Amino acid sequence: MLKDNPSRALDRTELALLQLLQADGRLTNAELAQRTNVSPATCHRRTQRLFDEGYITGVRAMVDPHKVGLGALVMVGIVLDRSTPESFAAFEAAITKEASILDCDLVAGDFDYLLRIRVSDIADFNRFHTQKLISLPGVRQARTFFVIKEVKANAPMDF
Template identity: 35%
Template sequence: MPYIDLDGIDLRILNALQSDGRLTNQELADQVGLSPSPCLRRVRRLERDGFIRTYRAVLDREAVGLGLTVFVEIKVEKHSRDNAQALQEALLGMPEVVACHMVSGTADFMAEIVVPNLKSYERLLTEKLLTLPMIGDIRSNFALTRVKSDAALPLTHLKREGIKSEPDC
């Protein structure tokens, strides 16, 4: 594991922003025990160093009319770097694909797709996915109930590995 240059205050900042990305700098500083200026410098460093990638609102899928979540297992027809790259690019271009991973096992890729309903998924499947020449097999798994999603990343492992114990302000 690469060295991660974070201390306890950095971890508190990351946890606080994962819980509420709309905190003002003053509110964040109060929560982590810093004055506003050093807090802002740390947040900017965490952004610059890639620990914080972006800020966004997490929308309620059903409230915006995206009531169907499908986990799609995709097997590439002929394994090659070009086919894998072409499939990745095609999936990146589909806004319905909200997450995608290259996986091991019976499938090569696992995509999470959100659409309004079954008819919309059928259209996506027949008009987009099944037209891709590098796809050999597709298996669709329909979510019945969302138990957990959009959770904050667990950072507890960082308290034991590669973390400086004293903050540098």
């Protein structure tokens, strides 16, 4: 049983489908059926149920950021000037409009939020920082960390 949905335990086939699709979202239904030892009709029905119940939230291609001119990855810790539901909501609403920001997580510790940002280079980040980041609602402090090397990214979950 997965932690988020205690109402229904996933069986071995459904867990295998999740792991296979995490590793390669382009697998056909026939390939999935063969690898899980079920009929194509059963495989399709089970995969559709995983989508319908929210276990699979989407399928997309992994794009090499260097090939599209976004080779710099920057992590930014944000501290807001106030810790109120209203200030969090205003910041979060503004963040969702910024395409350069890949991830935004509310965190415990030294920062309120941790951002992952993709830009072309340091100069591009400087422009983004000056024109957008520090003018977001409630931002008191932004601490920047340039990623030197991505050691592990977008790894599939193990369950």
